Amino acid sequence: MAAQTPSTWLTSLVFPSLEVMKTPQPHVGPQHPPLANGLVNGALRHENQENGLPNGLLNGHDPNLQNNEVGDPARNIPFSFPPLVPAVTPATLEPTIAIRPEDSKNLENCMIKHDPTHGQDRKNALREVYSADSNRATESRRIRYLSQSEDTHEYLFGVPEPLEAMMEVREKGEDEEMELMSKKLGDLSTIISENLEIVVKAFSSSFVIPDFRGFCHHIDEIYNNCKGNTDGKIASYIPQLERMRADNWAVSVCTVDGQRYSLGDVNTPFTLQSCSKPLTYAMAVGLYGTQHVHNYMGMEPSGRYFNELCLDFNHKPHNPMINAGAIMTAALLKPELSAADRFDYVFHMYKRLAGGEYLGFNNGVFLSERECADRNFALAYFMRENKCFPPNTKLHETLDFYFQLCSLEITAEAGAVMAATLANGGINPLTGDPVLTVEAVRNTLTLMHSCGMYNYSGQFAFKVGLPSKSGVSGCVLLVVPNTMGICLWSPPLDSNGNSCRGVQFCMELVSRFTFHNFDNLRNHITTKTDPRMAKAESRAQILFDLLFSAAAGDLSALRRHSLSGTNMEAKDYDGRTALHVATSEGHIEIVEYLLKNCQVNPLPKDRWNRTPLDDARCFGYPRCGELIMDMCKKKGIEIPPPVADDPMKE
CATH class of the missing domain: 1.25.40.20 (Ankyrin repeat-containing domain)
Structure with a gap:
């Protein structure tokens, strides 16, 4: 065993349970240097063993050592010191050291023998604070007495105020825990203060869907009902889309106050395709106004296929929800920028719409779509022949931009947030970001209601009565104004190009809830429920x-x-x-x-x-x-x- 320093025997004097202190060594010098770490480690060791806490530097500790007496060879004073006990309670938060009367007696004798002048006074003080029936307040006075009696510390321990250092380190673990808890409470307070409106709504059941759990139960049932639908075929005219799995099925809900629920393959990315059309149109209206945008396109349902080579009676695209109108919207959006800057601008806008949810770009789909774009090129040349485009429109650059918009990649959860932004009047419900203007959203929802589901738009408006937009990737964006946005994704399509499961889900949703635009007519009594009502x-x-x-x-x-x-x-x-x-x-x-x-x-x-x-x-x-x-x-x-x-x- 290595020779012990004065601080070593001192620690043995106070904490004899330490393994390294078993063999006393001669005292050297009149003064003792500051307490070694062993003192505190010993205290924490014994306390940790008593309380089942992590040992830290406790190798070699014998938990059975109690009431050990060791002799100080320099002073020949027998002395024992008990283990420390837990010292912090919720009632007082005051540190304590529990010392038995027999232990304090040794300390009293030590003080009288080596300091006859003041020893008796200190003995009386110690007798008071170390009484066997002392309460917690008295225990705290013990600590104060020892920590404040600098002369006693100097004589007994060789350093001033050693117990302050001991208690500081002894409480370090507890202080760190309290500090961590305090930090967590501080973070919680910050979160609550920054989101006070949401917290109040949660505790007062004032969310737009008060019984959201019950509503989600219905969503589960509808989801499972639609899962067994095996109708439809995956779009094959774009090779990359044909590789999607037919059993992919995802539903994600986001309300206008941020309530969210998702089911199925919600983390599998897919391209927006035609679901980008209403969003890009809303951006254009927000930038240039309704009048300017509709100088170049109409607002009537076409009654034709979405990619048919035709214009309305004014020689304009019928509406922005079909391919001809979407190509025109792409031509109107930021034409003064370079191709790269235009894409960056739109990508940033879509990021804001998604509220931080996943947004990507599928280059494979983009290249595949551009290779198979004969009909879209024909539409663009047909519109240029009829002088539909604004002056100085770069046709090929515009078409590439349109293909890029269709190749933006999202997940169902990102799509739900985008739809909820439309339901919330253009303000993202997660971030509070006013991405779109109210005018643009109103126009967009109107056109989605009348033209959003290809050739099925009229029947969908009649049966479902909600704004929606579908895409050939199998995506459907459904908007319940002032309530929620829903994104549905299932690749198999019906003969109209709409997701089979998506359409079925919308039908069943409206059959259960009063979401149809005209379910709120006066004196209209129905067996359907309104989840917006408590x-x-x-x-x-x-x-x-x-x-x-x-x-x-x-x-x-x-x-x-x-x-x-x-x-x-x-x-x-x-x-x-x-x-x-x-x-x-x-x-x-x-x-x-x-x-x-x-x-x-x-x-x-x-x-x-x-x-x-x-x-x-x-x-x-x-x-x-x-x-x-x-x-x-x-x-x-x-x-x-x-x-x-x-x-x-x-």
């Missing part, structure tokens, strides 16, 4: 509609309520039912329908214990009263006598 709000709205229909004498509305399963005996906060309201207004047909067809209770009581019969008598509608009494007789219900001194008569 459950309590939905029930209250149905009750309001029911009572309003009874008050207005709207028999057809009441019939729709009855057929849709509404509780015709539902009560408002005053306990009033539809029968109360109809009787008070004297609507005989409504009263008869409720009693005979709906079989409601003829004598429900409101909070004033009034029945519909009381209302009929009070407001002078005897025919309504007769209907109620007849129903009571049929059901064997006792007819109550008239209410004396009815306050309603006054």
Whole structure:
């Protein structure tokens, strides 16, 4: 064993459980140098063993060594020191050292023997702070006493304030843990303060889809229903697209306040193809305005195939959602820039639309598409022949730019954020970035609604009633304005060039939820649910509609309520039912329908214990009263006598 320094025997004096301190060595010199790391390591070693913490530098430690006495050969003072114990509690956060009375006695004797003048005073002080029944406050005074009694430290340990150093290092692990926790709490506070609106919405169920978990359950069911659809064929006129797998199927949802849900192959990239058309059009309208853009293209559905060689009666492309119109949009967008700068500009805009989600460029698809672009070249020359393009348009450069736009690569999650940006009026719901103008988004959604699904656009608008755009890669961007964007991707296409699974998903979605543009008509009662409405709000709205229909004498509305399963005996906060309201207004047909067809209770009581019969008598509608009494007789219900001194008569 190597010779021990003065600091070594000192550590042995205070922490005899250290392996290196078992053999005392002669004391050299009148003063002791600062405490060695062994002191603190020993303290932490014993404490860690007691508490199951990581040992650190604890090799060779014997956890069974307790109450060891060693002799200091220089002073011949027997002394023992116990292990440290946990010192920080949530109640006080004060460090403590638990020292047994027998250990403190050795320390007292040591102090009196080597400092007769002041030793007795210190002994009395130690006797107070090391009492066996001391509480936590007294334990903390022990530390203060030892750390503040510099003379005692100087004499006993050879250095001033050694326990401060010991406690500082002893608490280092705890301080680091507290510091880490504090940092995490600070980060959390920063996140909350920067996103306070979202946090408030989350705790108050004020998101656009309050029951998002329940909504996602429906998405799961629709996804699985569509997964078994094996109809359609993958597009073959672009060789690179033909290599996609037919079983790829992805659904991603992003609401206007950032709620997200994804299923399937959402991380598999695919090219935008025609789904780039509405986004590029929105950029052009935002830059140059609606009037300028539509000087070069129309806004009518073509009724033709998307790549057909034809123009409208003004010798313009019919709309920007078909190939001719999309080529024209590419010609209008930043023509003053070089080809490289134009692509960089658009790529940056798409990055903003995607909100940091994946966006790439598929050069293989670009080259493949350019090689097979005879029809698009024919369309471009046909438009140039009819003087459709702006002056000085570079035809081949424009076509390359159009092919590049179609070859931009996204995932379903990126597509959902893009669609949600359109649903949110051009503001990205994840970043808050106003990427597109409200005017551009309004025009874009209008054209997507009427022209976005190729030759199926009219039927899709009729059955689904939502803006959408499909592409031959199998992508469908579906927009529920002010609510959410949905990206669907499945390569097999139907005869119209739309994703088979994508179209089926849209159909089933609208069959469950009131997302169709005209599902919100007044007095329109349906079995579909509105996920944008909280459950309590939905029930209250149905009750309001029911009572309003009874008050207005709207028999057809009441019939729709009855057929849709509404509780015709539902009560408002005053306990009033539809029968109360109809009787008070004297609507005989409504009263008869409720009693005979709906079989409601003829004598429900409101909070004033009034029945519909009381209302009929009070407001002078005897025919309504007769209907109620007849129903009571049929059901064997006792007819109550008239209410004396009815306050309603006054």
